[in-house]
Every structure is written in structure tokens, then in C-alpha cells.
Amino acid sequence: MAAEVHNPNFLLTTLDKGISWTRTRSMWPATFGLACCAIEMMATGAAHHDLARFGMEVFRASPRQADLMVVAGRLSQKMAPVLRQVYDQMAEPKWVISMGACASTGGMFNNYALVQGVDEIVPVDVYVPGCPPGPQSLMHGILTLQDKIMAGEIRRSTGLL
């Protein structure tokens, strides 16, 4: 990331990389626990798996203070407008992880009640497979998202900034 010059107290990098790095290291998820996956999401944040290692243990109840929405669980037709509203309330830049089979595709419930994948409602950055995904899977999804942010530009083509 940084090139060292003669004085070791200086770091040189591009603005893109610097901003992306700060974004990845303090990414705060909004609590959007819906079903079984929410329990695994809580377990990921708790002591044994310790999500704090990646700078993201602060689950925010207020979407205004969150960067990342982990859609954890099955999304019913009745809940879909609420999901979209919470997403709209989050400040840019924002990201979405679709956690579990139900959130990604509707899972085993191909019926009248469920939205068949949250990507019909909000843009999804990372899909985490599993039913429910274990804490390791969720962490892998989060690290994948961090890599994606680091590799991308700071201006997202879809967002305002």
C-alpha cells in the first residue's frame, strides 16, 4: 500500500487506497436480523468468533449510522418494503451482504410468502451461501467485501458518492 521514502515517518499512497482502507476497517453493520441467520450473525459478533477483529462488531440499530446491511434470513413480502426503507435511510457509501440461501434465492421456500432473493429489492454486493451460513462463512463474506472495496474505486457508479 505505501511506498517508503527517505524519511521513514512519511507514507505515500493514493487517495483511493487511503479512503478505501479506512472504509473497510471501520465498517458498521446495521442490524437486520430476520430469522435463523440472525442467530448465526449474533454468534459471529459474540465472544467465540469475535467479529471485532475486523473492526465491525458495532451493530448499529439506527441505519443512519451504518455502512453495511447484512440481510440475515428469509424476507417475506410483508417485510420487503421495510427492508427497502432501511436501506434508503443508510448513508452512502453503503453495501449489502445477502446472508444465507433464503436471502439470496428464497432457499427452500419457493412459495407465495417469500421474496425470492433480496436482490429484487436492494443491490447486493456479496452473497454468502449456507442454511444458515456458519460464522466462518459470514466472516469470509465480510472479508470478500473488504477485498472488493479495496479493489474498487471510492466513487461508486450506482450511488451518489
Added chain:
Amino acid sequence: MSDTPNNTEGDAQAPMLEPPTGSADGSLDADERRRAHDIWVAGTEEPDWIANATDEGAQELLPRDIDPALQIQRGIAVDDDFIDQPTITEDERQILNMGPQHPATHGVLRLHLELDGETIRRVKPIIGYLHTGMEKTAENLTYMQGGTNVTRMDYLSPLNNELCYSLAVEQLLGVEIPPRAQAIRILMTELNRVASHLIWVATFGMDIGALSMMIYGFRDREAILAFFEKVTGLRMNHNYIRPGGVAADLPEGWEEDIDGIFDIVGSGLDDYEDLLNRNPIFLDRTRGVGVLTPEEAQAYGVTGPAARASGVNFDLRKAFPYSGIEQYEFDVPLGKHGDTLDRYLVRMEEMRQSLRIVQQVLETMPPGDYRTDDRKVTPPPRKRIDESMEALIHHFKLFTEGFKAPAGEVYQAVESPRGELGMHLVSKGGSKPWRLHARTPSFAIVQALPVMLTDQIVPDVIATLASLDPVLGDVDR
């Protein structure tokens, strides 16, 4: 009960359906069919009620009769002396909407609270935000596959759901389960009860401000989940208990794993009680909060720890024993006051009693097969499939078509960590259930919220709701 305001009226705006008229030969035309069955027949004009089919009317508390004093003030009634009326309070009321996206509603419950200052006057729970259509999905799955569906209902006690469903199917089939399979079932469901109550103590502590409980509860639960993962292959949603027995025998060395769980959870429980039982903040937040009387508990169908904290001595493991649980010794803890503190104490004691059952299962685990030898339900052993064409065909048929259950209907209930979990299964003779209805304990608990919360204050909503431990997947299915 008598002085409690009626909070549950409303939602009375469902469209009235006209009775089907039909033509002389009994057949209905498309429009009549739509009205008769509340469906939209393809090719016909879009009915005007299509958007209202699932909503519950205006999602707000219905207006009560306006106070006479306020009527005067608004000019509805005329009285010259209105300035001296001392009881004008209606305009001080405000409606607070809590949920469905709220960190303390344990999922996606939505509550309308009518507040008078900080005092709650009326409560209306609104459910359905996690409705998954599981009862419908069950009709499309064979009896063998059905476990995958029901295990996701109450996702904190998946094994109890599977046990209830399997017992119902077995009752329909009339098969005998070998004693080892029954003992394994009791072992797993009682451990699941401990795991579920550990999550409860974690979230309960977090909601009322004892944040370290969150860390401890999840830490201890991991010990049980590690055992579940070793036995079933999954941390949650196991599909381990199946009609006819269990999916696999216990692995080598399971006795040592159980001993490890005793060490971790047993000492953990002592620590929690040291931390909480004499903590003045904890006691202030819980004592006398959210009281449910035994009469109210029974009237609303509340079962499980929530009802036993009120003193209702009803535990399905004692009243209607299943899966051989009557051979193990355990006590049913009862509360006296029905408040949040009693619900905490009852659940803590239940964990110890469950561990006591697990200890007895550990000591008396019978040898034998882990599933029934009824070949109509259990697939032939792997070795026979290599030797015999018939066994191969039989195996194939069993997993593609599934076994058929005789026509009839059964109701089977088990004591889940939240109360009476019942499955009503109707068979018309096929390999899939014609109808599955789940009677879930959380549903009754949520309906009883208004009587517990009326005339409490706002912070008590969180404490009461957390102590009741409703799982919204269980409420909405």
C-alpha cells in the same frame, strides 16, 4: 382481566365473501369461483381487493370513544363550561411504533404502543413480518423431507420441532421406535433446550443492560453447538430427528463431549446467578414487571416457562410424556408472581433440570439400533443394496416417492423451550401430508402481550418481551 381494556379488537375489515351461488349443475363460472374461493382466476379482470388480500386494515389502534370533555373542546358537543373540565387527557396520548426493525423485538415483531406520558395504555402487536408459508410448503414435501421444513420454524429449538413432527408422522404410521433412538432424541432435545435458554439469557441480559450476559451466553452455547455439529453435521437446522428414528448414531466419544458440556454450562450457570440474582439494578428492572396471572396465562393459551412462572403447573413432559421421557427424574420449577424475575428464575432452573435429564440419559443409554427396523420407513442397509436388486429398488422408491401414510389425522405436542409445540397432521393417504398445522407457543405469548404491558412503562416493554422469549419464526411460520 375485567378492568383490562380490550386491545385486540380491530382488523375487522376483511372483505366479506358472498356465498357461492353456482348454476343448476353445480359448476361455477369464473367470476363466482373467484368470489367463492377468494382467488384471482387467470384471464379475468383484476379484482379490486387484490392488494388488500393480506393486509390487516389500517395498521393503527382504533379510536376509542372520545372523552366527553374532549368532545366539547373539539366542538362536537356544546357546553358553556368546558374551560373548567379537569379531565382532558386524550390529546396527551401518543402512538409509538416499535419495530419491525428494532434491536429488542427479537426479530421482526411490531408493536403499537399508546402512551400517556411514559405509561402504556394500550398495546397492539402486529405479526406476519416473517411469514414464510411453511404450513403450505409442508404440503409439497414428503414425510421424510418434512423435517427440513419444520426445523426452520422455531430456529432456536430446531430439534424440538423435528421431534414433534416425527412423533406425529410415527403416530400416523403406527411404527415403534427402538429405545436407543428414543434416548438419543431426549438427549438432543434437552440439550437443545439448554442451548435455547442460553440464547435467551444472553439476549435478556443484553436488553436490560447486563451486556456481559450476551458474551457469556453465546460462549457457553458454542459448546453445545459444537456437539450438535459433531452429531448432526450442522450447527442449526439439523434435520437430525426423522420419522422412524434419528439420522445417524451418536459418534465415538460422545460421552466425553457431554461431560465437557456439563463442565462449561454447569459452572456458567453458577456464574450467571452470582452476577444477576442479587444485582439491585437487575432486580429493579425485573421484579413486579410484566405480571401475567395464572388465569390470564390459561385464557390466552400461554404455556411453557412463561406460564409456569405464573404458577401454572403444566409441563407436557409430565402431563403427556413422549419419547420415553417419563423414565427420567426431573422437577418442574414453578414461579409464584408471574413477573419477569420469576420467568428468569424458572428458566435458569429449567436449564439445570435439563442437564439432569441429560446426565441420566448418559448413564442409561440403551444399546441397539438408532432407527426402526420397519422396512417401509427405514431404507435397507447399505450392504443389502449391493447384494439385492430388490433392496436397491426399495431404497430408490423410498427416497423418490417416499413412504405412504394411512389416511387420518393426529395431533402431537411436545414441550419446546417456549411451551407447548403441537403439530396437527392430516393425511389423505399419500406420501405427503394433506395439511400441517403448527400450534406454536410463541404465538400465544405474543397475543398475551397486551395484558402484561398495559399500565406498565416503556422500558418494561423491553424487559417483559425479552423475558418471554418469543421467536418470530415460531409466531409467523
